[in-house]
Amino acid sequence: MRKYFLLFQMILLSIVVSGQTEKSSELYQIIKEKDSLLFNLGFNNCDISQFENLISEKFEFYHDQTGITDSKSAFINSIQNGLCKLNYKPRRMLIENSLEVYPLKYNGTLYGAIETGIHHFYAIEKDSTEYLTSIAKFNHLWIVENGNWKLNKGLSYDHKDFDKPINKELLFKDQRETEKWLKQKSIPALGIGYIENGKIEQISVFGKLEKGIKAHENTIWNVASLTKPIIALVVLKLIDLGELGLDEPVYKYYVDPDIKNDSRAKLLTPRIVLSHQTGFTNNRENYKDGILKFEFEPGTKYQYSGEGYDYLRKVIEYKFNKTIEQLASELIFKPLKMNNTSFVWNKEYETKIAKWHTEKGEIYTLKKQTEAHGADDLLTTIEDYSKFVTYIINGADLSKKLQKEMVKSQVTINDYKYFGLGWWIDENININNDFAMVHGGDDIGVHTIAFIIPKTKQGLVIFTNSDNGTDAYQEIILKYLGENGQGIMNVEMK
Numbered sequence: 001m002r003k004y005f006l007l008f009q010m011i012l013l014s015i016v017v018s019g020q021t022e023k024s025s026e027l028y029q030i031i032k033e034k035d036s037l038l039f040n041l042g043f044n045n046c047d048i049s050q051f052e053n054l055i056s057e058k059f060e061f062y063h064d065q066t067g068i069t070d071s072k073s074a075f076i077n078s079i080q081n082g083l084c085k086l087n088y089k090p091r092r093m094l095i096e097n098s099l100e101v102y103p104l105k106y107n108g109t110l111y112g113a114i115e116t117g118i119h120h121f122y123a124i125e126k127d128s129t130e131y132l133t134s135i136a137k138f139n140h141l142w143i144v145e146n147g148n149w150k151l152n153k154g155l156s157y158d159h160k161d162f163d164k165p166i167n168k169e170l171l172f173k174d175q176r177e178t179e180k181w182l183k184q185k186s187i188p189a190l191g192i193g194y195i196e197n198g199k200i201e202q203i204s205v206f207g208k209l210e211k212g213i214k215a216h217e218n219t220i221w222n223v224a225s226l227t228k229p230i231i232a233l234v235v236l237k238l239i240d241l242g243e244l245g246l247d248e249p250v251y252k253y254y255v256d257p258d259i260k261n262d263s264r265a266k267l268l269t270p271r272i273v274l275s276h277q278t279g280f281t282n283n284r285e286n287y288k289d290g291i292l293k294f295e296f297e298p299g300t301k302y303q304y305s306g307e308g309y310d311y312l313r314k315v316i317e318y319k320f321n322k323t324i325e326q327l328a329s330e331l332i333f334k335p336l337k338m339n340n341t342s343f344v345w346n347k348e349y350e351t352k353i354a355k356w357h358t359e360k361g362e363i364y365t366l367k368k369q370t371e372a373h374g375a376d377d378l379l380t381t382i383e384d385y386s387k388f389v390t391y392i393i394n395g396a397d398l399s400k401k402l403q404k405e406m407v408k409s410q411v412t413i414n415d416y417k418y419f420g421l422g423w424w425i426d427e428n429i430n431i432n433n434d435f436a437m438v439h440g441g442d443d444i445g446v447h448t449i450a451f452i453i454p455k456t457k458q459g460l461v462i463f464t465n466s467d468n469g470t471d472a473y474q475e476i477i478l479k480y481l482g483e484n485g486q487g488i489m490n491v492e493m494k
Helices: 002-014 026-045 048-054 072-081 175-185 224-240 263-267 270-274 306-320 324-336 347-351 382-393 400-407 469-492
Strands: 055-063 067-069 089-094 100-106 109-124 130-145 148-161 189-196 199-210 417-419 424-426 436-443 446-453 458-464
Touching (some): 026 048, 026 109, 026 130, 026 148, 048 055, 048 072, 048 148, 224 306, 224 382, 224 400, 224 436, 224 446, 270 306, 382 446, 446 469, 458 469
Parallel strands (some): 055 148
Antiparallel strands (some): 055 067, 089 109, 100 109, 109 130, 189 199, 189 458, 417 424, 446 458
């Protein structure tokens, strides 16, 4: 077996491989689709037709535990007489952010691709109990045969097996059981805040800040773009006080030097910024020259923009001659007793911060903000941010008019969701056509998210400190939000 395995490695190394393709590229989407057909339809549902259609007649499969399968027919036979006859239903889940695709070309012509990634395998019992059985890395060699993409070679290796299911009744309540679950997910730390009937019901932190250092309820988290709802509420508070107009042009207070000669700067208003219609990119660093510019006329369509929110931060700082830290403290942090929340780094956070981790558990260098940003890098605890979410659920002491504006459709994103003021709105999450307010925060080593269901006054806040963080969301959402959580996931996956 070792002989053939090494031979296959040599073959792969000898192939001319271009750099990793972008996730937005056509090739990446093609391979991702083929992967989904093979596993989501084929493997997860024992649909043999998918294997028949997608696997090459020259197929070979190398597994670090079960050896070599040297033909298509032998592989399909192993599925029919193995996978399809287990006393439980298997489920494979691709760790999406691990997926990489590398094009293969000869004389400039694309003839194949190498797909690499990490996947998790679960067992679903007859009583619907589901638990992780193994984690593995994989390499797939896809070749274009007669105009069709076919899986030519497969490697599955570096398996880590788990044979004891998690006690779901204790999950997110019991420290030991939850941390066992986190270990399986390769997520060092998790924070959960749950609000029911407009009141905080649970504040929990599980796991470790880093290896050997336990996380506690006062753990400080960088929540990335969950900064934006805070900025939005500061601005709405100022509007409610009559200090600023929702549709007031902001150029009279501040204009970014990069766009001072562009007449479109006069079209920017708080409403346009808070609903992501500025025409700015998400980050000016996306441009080679680093210069901020309009990509379309403000107010004409949706484009998520951190630059827009930081622009508005500068507007209100110039207008009120106060920092965003001062304004947020006066209007939100002090009234809500959010005593552990800040836009800038504090040396006291050094021993409290949830370190950022790669998917392999390595630690990223922390970003220590010395200046506030209007779109990113808020530092807070799970309790503090849950207080903020609870405040929003209960109206945030805003006028009825502004409460309605916050959840009103300011700009359509697709048939299922739109953007209000500071929040995405997922529509029709249940049979009563209720809606949910949603906002996430994603950065290297950071995945955070918050949900609000206004009608039931439920809220859920999830903080993680890993590139694998989103892998925790599904089970937490379903555990706390039930059918409404399933409705949110249905909208998000459309």
